Amino acid sequence: MTSVRRAWALAGLAVVSWVDVLLELIAFALLCVGLVLFFSPAVEIARVRSRRTRELVGQWTGRDIPSPYRPEPPEPERERDGWYRDGTQLYRRAWWIRWNRRFTWIMEDPATGREFGWQLLNPLVALGFAVFSLVAGPVALRGYARWTGYWLGPHAPRGKSWLGRRFETLGHQLGLWAISVAQLGLTVAQIIVLTGAVPVFPTVTRASRAVADTFRREAERWTGVRIAQPYVPPPALPVPRGDGLYQFGKQLYEEPWWPMLRARIHWVLYDRATWRDMAAAVLLPVLTPVLWVPSAALVFWGIYGLVALWITGAHSWFEMVGLPAATSTGGAFAMTPVALAAVFVGLLPTPWLARWQAKLGRWLLGPTEASRLAQRVHRLDQTRVEVNVAQAAELRRIERDLHDGIQSRLVAMGMKLGALEALIDHDPDKAKQLAAELREASSEALTELRSLVRGIHPPVLSERGLVDAVRAAALDSPLKVEVTVSVPGRLEQPAEACAYFAVCELLGNAAKHGEARRATVVLEYLDGLLRATVTDDGKGGADAARGTGLRGIERRLSGFAGRLALTSPPGGPTEAIVEVPCQLDPGPSSPKTSTSSETV
Amino acid sequence: MPARPRTVVAEDQYLLRDGLTHLLVAHGFDVVAAVGSGPELAAALWEHRPDVSIVDVRMPPTNTDEGLQVALAARRETPGLPILVLSQHVEQLYARELLADGTGAVGYLLKDRVFNAEQFIDAVRRVAAGGTAMDPEVIAKLVAGNASDPLAALTPREREVLGLMAEGCSNAAIASRLHFSEGAVGKHTANIFAKLGISASDDTNRRVLAVLKFLGSS
Numbered sequence: 001m002t003s004v005r006r007a008w009a010l011a012g013l014a015v016v017s018w019v020d021v022l023l024e025l026i027a028f029a030l031l032c033v034g035l036v037l038f039f040s041p042a043v044e045i046a047r048v049r050s051r052r053t054r055e056l057v058g059q060w061t062g063r064d065i066p067s068p069y070r071p072e073p074p075e076p077e078r079e080r081d082g083w084y085r086d087g088t089q090l091y092r093r094a095w096w097i098r099w100n101r102r103f104t105w106i107m108e109d110p111a112t113g114r115e116f117g118w119q120l121l122n123p124l125v126a127l128g129f130a131v132f133s134l135v136a137g138p139v140a141l142r143g144y145a146r147w148t149g150y151w152l153g154p155h156a157p158r159g160k161s162w163l164g165r166r167f168e169t170l171g172h173q174l175g176l177w178a179i180s181v182a183q184l185g186l187t188v189a190q191i192i193v194l195t196g197a198v199p200v201f202p203t204v205t206r207a208s209r210a211v212a213d214t215f216r217r218e219a220e221r222w223t224g225v226r227i228a229q230p231y232v233p234p235p236a237l238p239v240p241r242g243d244g245l246y247q248f249g250k251q252l253y254e255e256p257w258w259p260m261l262r263a264r265i266h267w268v269l270y271d272r273a274t275w276r277d278m279a280a281a282v283l284l285p286v287l288t289p290v291l292w293v294p295s296a297a298l299v300f301w302g303i304y305g306l307v308a309l310w311i312t313g314a315h316s317w318f319e320m321v322g323l324p325a326a327t328s329t330g331g332a333f334a335m336t337p338v339a340l341a342a343v344f345v346g347l348l349p350t351p352w353l354a355r356w357q358a359k360l361g362r363w364l365l366g367p368t369e370a371s372r373l374a375q376r377v378h379r380l381d382q383t384r385v386e387v388n389v390a391q392a393a394e395l396r397r398i399e400r401d402l403h404d405g406i407q408s409r410l411v412a413m414g415m416k417l418g419a420l421e422a423l424i425d426h427d428p429d430k431a432k433q434l435a436a437e438l439r440e441a442s443s444e445a446l447t448e449l450r451s452l453v454r455g456i457h458p459p460v461l462s463e464r465g466l467v468d469a470v471r472a473a474a475l476d477s478p479l480k481v482e483v484t485v486s487v488p489g490r491l492e493q494p495a496e497a498c499a500y501f502a503v504c505e506l507l508g509n510a511a512k513h514g515e516a517r518r519a520t521v522v523l524e525y526l527d528g529l530l531r532a533t534v535t536d537d538g539k540g541g542a543d544a545a546r547g548t549g550l551r552g553i554e555r556r557l558s559g560f561a562g563r564l565a566l567t568s569p570p571g572g573p574t575e576a577i578v579e580v581p582c583q584l585d586p587g588p589s590s591p592k593t594s595t596s597s598e599t600v
Numbered sequence: 601m602p603a604r605p606r607t608v609v610a611e612d613q614y615l616l617r618d619g620l621t622h623l624l625v626a627h628g629f630d631v632v633a634a635v636g637s638g639p640e641l642a643a644a645l646w647e648h649r650p651d652v653s654i655v656d657v658r659m660p661p662t663n664t665d666e667g668l669q670v671a672l673a674a675r676r677e678t679p680g681l682p683i684l685v686l687s688q689h690v691e692q693l694y695a696r697e698l699l700a701d702g703t704g705a706v707g708y709l710l711k712d713r714v715f716n717a718e719q720f721i722d723a724v725r726r727v728a729a730g731g732t733a734m735d736p737e738v739i740a741k742l743v744a745g746n747a748s749d750p751l752a753a754l755t756p757r758e759r760e761v762l763g764l765m766a767e768g769c770s771n772a773a774i775a776s777r778l779h780f781s782e783g784a785v786g787k788h789t790a791n792i793f794a795k796l797g798i799s800a801s802d803d804t805n806r807r808v809l810a811v812l813k814f815l816g817s818s
Contacts, residue, residue, distance in 0.1 A: 439715050446712045450689055459689045463658060463665040468693060475692040476741060 003141045006060045007126075007133035010144060013053055014126035017119045020046035024116065040103040043112060050115055050152055061145040068111040068154040073101035074570065110155065118151035166347035169354045170299065172222035173292040176215060176357055180284035183211040187281035202264040205274055212277050212365055215284075223351075225358035230273040230367035233378050235263040273371055280364035287360060291353045298346030305339035387559040401452050409445040413438055457497060466496040470503055470521060470532075477507045479536070480518045487525040488584065495582030498560055499523075499532050502553045502578045506534040509549055514538025514574055525584075532578045540572035553578070604630040605651035605728050610641040610667055611686070612659045620654060620714065627721045638666035645674045645681070652728035656711075657687040657694070668694060679703045684727045686711050690735045696812075699732070704808040707733030707768065726768050732808055733768035753795045761788045766811040 020042075027042035047069075054065045076084045076097040083090040086097045106112050125147060133140035160168065186208035193200045209231065216227040238246045238256045245252040248259035268274050309332040367375065416438050423431040453459065461469040467485050474481035490496070503521060510516040516538030524531045544550040544566050554564050562580040607629045611617040614636070621631045629652075633644040637660040645653060659666040671683045684707035685698060698706045707727040713735065714720050723733035754762065764774045771789065775782045789807075793799075798809045 443712050443715055446710075454689070459658075460691055460693065464693075472691045472693040475696075 003060075003138040004130075004133045006056075007130040007141050007144065010053065010056060011123070011126040011130035013049065013056070014122040017046070017049050017053075018123055020049055021116070021119045024119075036103070037099070040099070040106045043106050044102070046115070046119060050118070053148060054152055057145045057148050061141055063142070063145040063149060065145075065149045065153045068114070068152060070105065070109045070111075073105045076101075111152075114151055114155070118148070122148075122151075163347065166350045169222070169350040170292065170295055170347065172218075173288075173350065173354050173357055174296070176219060176222070176354075176361065177285065177288050177292065179211060179215045179218065180281065180288065180361075183208060183215065183277070183281040184285050186211055187278045190278060198265060199261060202261075202268045205268045208277060208281070212280070215361055216365060219358040219361050223355045223358040225355055225362055227358070227362045227366045228372075230276065230365070230371040230375075232267065232271045232273070232371070232374050235260075235267050238263065271371075272368070276368075277365065280361070283364060284361060288357050291357045291360075292350075295346045295350055295353065298342045302339045302342030302344075302346065305342065306336065309335055309339065383558045383561075386555055390555050390559075398452070398456060405448050405452070406445050409441060409448070413441050413445070416441070458500070461497060461500055462493075465490040466500055466530075467523060469496075469500050470523060473500070473504050473507065474521060477519070478511050479507065479516055481507065482518070482520045483523070484520065485523045487523050487530070490585040491525065491530060492582045492585055495530060495560055495562075495580045498556050498562065499530055499578060499580050501556060502564070503532050503534060505549050505553055506576050506578070507536075509542065510534070510536035510538050510574065514540070514542065514572070516572075516574075528581055528583060530580045530582050532580075533575065534578075535573060535575045538572050538574055539570075540568045540574050541570045542566060542568035542574050542576075602651060604628055605725075606630050606632045606648060607724075608632060608641070608644045608648060608650040608653040609634040610636070610644070610653065610659065610670075611656040612636045613656075616656075616711070623714070623717060623721070624654075624724070627717075629724070637661060638670050641667065642670045642674070645670070649678070649681075652682040652684065652724055654684050654686060654724065657685060665694075668697070672697060675701060675703070675706075680705050680730065682727045682730065683707070684709065684724055684733065686714070690737050692738055692741065695734060695738050699808065699812050702808055702812060704732055705730045708738065709733060709735045710737060723768060726770075731768055731770075732766070732811060734766050734811065736767055739763050739766050754792065758788055758792050758795070761785065762792055762810060762814055765789065765792075765807055766814050 023042045024039075024046060027038040030036075031039045051067070054067070058064045076086070076094040078094070079085050083092065084094045084097055085091070086100070091097060126144065129140045129144040129147075132143070186204065190201065190204050190208055193204050213229065216229065220226050238248070238259045240246055240256070241252075245254060246256050246259045247253075248262045251259075253259050416434060420431055420434045420438065423434060458469055458472075460472045464472075467487055470485075471483050474483050491499075507519060507521070510519050514536055516536035519534060519536040522531075522533040522535075524533075542550065544554060544564060550564065550566070557564055557578065557580065560580050560582065562578065565577040565579075566574070568574040568576075607624055609617055609620050609624065609631055611620060611634075617634050617636060621634050624631050632648045632650060635641050635644050639661070641653075641655065641659070644650075653671070655667045655671050657665050657668045668685060671685060675681050675683060679701060680703040682705035683698075685694070686709055687694070688711055690708060690710055695708050698708055705727055707723055709720070709723060713723070726733050760778065761774055764777060769777065771782050771785045775785045778785075789810075792810055793806055796810055796813045798806050798813070
């Protein structure tokens with residue numbers, strides 16, 4: 001009898017879960033009109049009921065259903081300055097970051113979709129089992145446990161089937177088309193403000209660009225066709241002249257906003273990408289349907305035909321395309337392969353067509369050679385400024401260290417020497433003591449100078465080059481570091497120094513923040529690219545957007561068009577790859593070559 | 601070691617070369633050659649086969665580690681050729697390379713150790729006699745790092761003794777530095793050799809091997 005009672009209790013719980021479904025549907029509808037805040041809380045509320053069901057099933061049938069969800073996202077952490085940081089954005093409060101993370105967590109979890117399917121079907125199934133339990137008792141309860149376990153338990157991720165993949169690409173094609181239609185809407189808005197309200201034009205253009213960027217991003221995600229952004233970066237904030245006025249062109253302004261607006265209007269109006277975007281928004285919605293309408297029509301026709309032949313019985317379906325009507329069951333059997341073939345033929349070329357659709361998008365939305373050059377010039381400008389700033393800061397640091405440290409020590413030594421001269425005749429003992437102090441002081445000054453030199457350019461680096469300098473750094477590191485090398489000789493010296501300091505910083509980080517015990521450094525040089533890979537067994541969680549040291553590495557690397565790639569999941573391990581494009585040093589001053597792969 | 605050890609000084613800065621020569625002569629060394637570049641040093645070592653050489657790491661013509669390279673090459677040719685390397689900076693990497701052949705009679709010191717003439721001359725004599733003289737800075741870095749693996753078995757006291765041994769101190773010197781009897785030092789060193797698995801041969805070489813183990817364990 002207990003099993004019957006339990007089956008009915010579960011059925012009751014199941015019926016209540018329809019309330020969750022209703023809430024989720026409402027939240028989803030709100031999400032569709034832009035009210036994004038309610039969706040993930042609705043799903044989380046529904047999860048409470050699923051969790052309860054899992055518990056009860058586990059208690060009553062002994063069939064434990066483990067939780068299928070991915071691990072929860074970490075709580076946002078407050079920075080030292082009291083702000084919360086998400087990427088490059090600062091927030092006063094944590095809730096938005098928390099919500100954002102939970103939203104991504106829920107949306108990307110495949111368990112969410114399965115759970116929704118379960119919620120939808122479960123009341124009917126649970127009631128069925130409850131009725132069945134009146135006859136079969138525990139058997140029905142076990143059956144229900146199996147059914148729930150299938151939907152709510154963890155699933156190994158599996159690849160999509162041939163058919164699933166093709167249906168998906170067809171969906172992607174439709175999605176790209178829908179995005180381009182949305183862009184068309186914004187382009188119409190752009191044209192309207194251009195004729196009537198030019199000051200709003202930059203704002204509307206930004207919105208339109210956001211949609212175009214969505215197209216670019218999704219095209220890459222869905223089809224692998226990469227479409228780079230063609231835009232010239234926005235103008236810098238206006239800087240007042242010496243007299244406190246702001247200048248734009250030949251005009252002076254007292255307030256900064258008007259020149260800023262003019263600069264922004266100038267920026268979007270004279271960026272050719274604006275006009276290319278608008279042209280694309282007009283052309284893409286018209287051109288791309290050629291690539292998916294035939295597929296979609298065939299698939300629809302085939303599926304509609306199958307439904308007609310076997311369910312609704314409208315046997316005249318084939319007359320639509322001039323085929324003889326199937327008036328009997330035999331005719332339906334004969335026509336079924338035609339319908340299936342229509343679906344198959346419709347789906348067959350979709351991946352290829354989707355790529356073509358994206359390529360068409362790239363042709364219209366991608367950067368031209370001119371905009372690529374403009375972006376490159378801008379980036380070079382920026383890195384030049386960064387390099388200059390970094391260099392100036394470095395010089396200031398050296399000057400300060402020399403001035404505060406060694407210079408003042410030498411002055412003190414000079415004064416002591418004066419005292420020594422005075423003492424040497426009438427108090428030889430005191431003089432001897434002073435001489436010993438002086439020797440000590442000079443030794444300290446040397447030590448300080450040595451560490452300063454090491455900070456500017458380590459002697460091993462100039463004596464032996466990158467490979468041995470890294471080996472020496474590995475020996476000095478408190479970690480147990482293994483160094484593996486395949487570098488065929490000395491490299492350009494600035495690049496060597498850059499890579500050396502990057503590796504040192506990474507090893508230092510691993511020891512200081514990562515709590516690592518071991519690390520490996522792999523130095524490779526291939527086709528004009530020096531790559532240093534530093535891996536440690538620490539606790540991970542390093543983030544280039546946060547660490548000032550990592551930021552320093554990036555700044556240094558930017559001067560060489562190099563890059564830093566960091567993977568550091570919480571819990572480790574951390575792997576950092578530093579890449580510096582550089583040439584082998586051809587000079588005769590490189591007496592040694594070392595082609596080796598050995599460990600220290 | 602002869603009464604007046606024949607010495608080669610290799611240092612590219614004239615003032616320091618001159619100063620070193622005077623210092624050595626004043627302490628009873630016979631400076632047979634004072635040179636200022638790598639090739640000259642190679643020639644002088646080949647010609648004089650000195651009882652001890654004092655060599656700067658960085659020298660012309662490359663101004664990289666020319667001096668060290670010449671010294672290592674000479675020691676490959678004549679194992680155990682006593683060489684004391686002086687440098688503006690000390691690196692474990694270089695210390696290892698010097699000690700790697702395990703024949704002893706090497707030293708590696710910071711240039712400013714010359715300030716304390718007595719200790720410096722003592723180090724030169726030790727190297728000339730086949731011992732080692734490692735800069736305390738190299739040793740300090742090793743002791744600071746989490747010395748692991750073969751050294752894990754050593755007690756802190758034994759590790760301290762090994763550190764001083766690496767600097768090149770004799771048993772008597774270690775005894776006076778750590779304030780215990782020479783016999784106790786002998787017991788400690790025997791323990792260290794046993795724990796590091798260094799079998800009995802002549803005492804100097806065993807010390808070098810122990811130091812090598814020490815350097816290899818960072």
